[in-house]
Amino acid sequence: MAESGVKATTGETAETGQRAEPDKTAIRGITMSTIKPPSPSFVPELPRRTLDIPGGRRSGEGSSVGMRSAESRRLIVGREIVLSGDITACETLVVEGRVDAKLQNCQAIEIASTGVFKGSAEIDDADISGRFEGNITVRGRLTVRSTGRIEGEIRYGQLEIEAGGEINGDVKSLSASKTDTIANTGSAAD
Numbered sequence: 001m002a003e004s005g006v007k008a009t010t011g012e013t014a015e016t017g018q019r020a021e022p023d024k025t026a027i028r029g030i031t032m033s034t035i036k037p038p039s040p041s042f043v044p045e046l047p048r049r050t051l052d053i054p055g056g057r058r059s060g061e062g063s064s065v066g067m068r069s070a071e072s073r074r075l076i077v078g079r080e081i082v083l084s085g086d087i088t089a090c091e092t093l094v095v096e097g098r099v100d101a102k103l104q105n106c107q108a109i110e111i112a113s114t115g116v117f118k119g120s121a122e123i124d125d126a127d128i129s130g131r132f133e134g135n136i137t138v139r140g141r142l143t144v145r146s147t148g149r150i151e152g153e154i155r156y157g158q159l160e161i162e163a164g165g166e167i168n169g170d171v172k173s174l175s176a177s178k179t180d181t182i183a184n185t186g187s188a189a190d
Helices: 024-028 174-189
Strands: 076-078 081-090 093-094 098-104 108-111 116-124 125-128 129-143 150-161 167-173
Touching: 024 150, 108 116, 116 125, 150 174, 167 174
Parallel strands: 076 093, 081 098, 093 108, 098 116, 108 125, 116 129, 125 129, 129 150, 150 167
Antiparallel strands: none
């Protein structure tokens, strides 16, 4: 016979019927250059965090491109999360879990029906669907939803309570508080 005797597909010699060394490229089927790694189906986009170094300058500070939006200063405490301490300079605090804190220099607080806030808060606006226990001063509008409960010292600019909402404690309008302070100061000087 004039054939070489090797079949690439079976690996047997035509003359002897014995196994010959298999052709490695025929076994693998594809060359290494055609193999592509699988692309991930989900790539999370995590915001980069900057370190607050005393006396240091943040990147982009002072430029309109690097300015943070109000959305980036939104703190959300999710269900079954417990947070305690001082919270300052956030645009909006959203409470779905439990917060034991002193809240200052913040614009708004939103307490979901599952949320509980214990402590003190000085803010511009508040929307309460859950529970607030402690001292709250709202310079703007305090809204108590039908599932909302507030106990403690309550000061407000404007008050809105839906049917079913509850407030208990020392409740005063900020305009009434200013009038009381002026009246008490005036009578004390006499």
